[in-house]
Amino acid sequence: MVSEERPLPEPDSEELFSLLGPSALRTLYGWLYRRRGDNAPTMAEVRLFMADALGEPQEHIDRRLRELRRYFDIPSVPTPPGNPRYPLRGWAANAPDSQNLAISSRVRAQVLAPQRCFQCGKTPKEDRVKLVVDHKVPQSWGGGNEQENLQPLCEECNAGKRDYFQTYDVHAESIRAAINYAEPQRRIGELLRAFDGDWVRTDLLGIVASAQEFQEDWQRRLRDLRFLGWEIEYQRRHYEGARVWTYYRVKKWRPWPASIRDAITAEERRRRSRERPSGA
Ligand SMILES: [Zn+2]
Known part of the structure; x- marks a missing residue:
């Protein structure tokens, strides 16, 4: 479904942001974009750009190019010898979600x-x-x-x-993985685990909780984790203006039961029967 005529996104466009996220990648794209055509940069120039404009070690060059190539066709053209050029030619033939982008x-x-x-x-x-x-x-x-x-x-x-x-770029892989689970409790739990005891802001949790289907009360799904033996702390932080954000972090987590919903229901029942002594 990739059309040859599909124009490349402008470097500062919304489309590019939603596609690439990390700012370093977008900066690199913007530079390749401006130098597409006959003026494509050589390997040596890309290295310099990585160091100067992105402040990234040159070893990252392969990773960054690989990331960009998920979406864009950036061949390595072997001229001059030993110092290939990297022209940005268009969309990659197998760009993920490409038919879905616009x-x-x-x-x-x-x-x-x-x-x-x-x-x-x-x-x-x-x-x-x-x-x-x-x-x-x-x-x-x-x-x-x-x-x-x-x-x-x-x-x-x-x-x-x-x-x-x-600021979440380093966690992008884990977030992507968490989003894919079917159960909202598991999406939330896996996200918290990915942060490994670091604080996660409430809006990110809400987004990941609602990633598969909208969760009217995702905080409740978060509380469900307690029924599975998890311990979760929260903290409110005040920012300038009236804005207050809640952060969560996991203190203790447990392996997932075969059926998350059944395990929660069973535990809820058990606790309720403890609260109401028998005789009813
Ligand atoms: Zn606004």
Whole structure:
């Protein structure tokens, strides 16, 4: 379903962000984008760019190119000898979700219809903000273009979310893995485990909990973990303005039972019967 004419995304576009997430990757893409065509950089130039612009060790070059090649066709052209060039030619033939990337204008209009930022509540009319379509679960974490995964955010909130989510780049693989589990309790639990005792902010938990199907009360699914023997701590942190975020971290976790739901129901029943001594 990859069309030859499909244009490459602009380096600062929403599409590219939802695709690549990590800022280093987008910076590298932007540079290759500007130098596509005859001016493609050589291996030596890519190395220099990695060190100067990204502050990344040169050993990362292979990994970064591999990451970009999941989506884009960046062949290694062996001229001059020993110092190949890396032209950005277009989309990779097997780019994941590529047929799914573009959001139709109909869906876009429906998502933006509330004309209000879902995070701060500002509106284009009263506050003169510009609304954009945001992926609740970023595509780089496996989120799709289905309408349930889309929401209107103002540009400022969108940028804030980007910056914040970038701090999770190191956990991207674990997040992607957690998102794929069928049970919400397991998605939450696996995310907490991936952070290995580090604090996880509530919005990330909410996103991962609702990744497969919307969870009206995901905090309850989080509490369910206690019935499975998990110990979870929380902490509230205040930020400038009135914003308060809750963070969670796992203190103790247990292996998953064969049926999470059955195990929770059984434990709930057991606790209830303990609270109400027999005779009823
Ligand atoms: Zn906003």
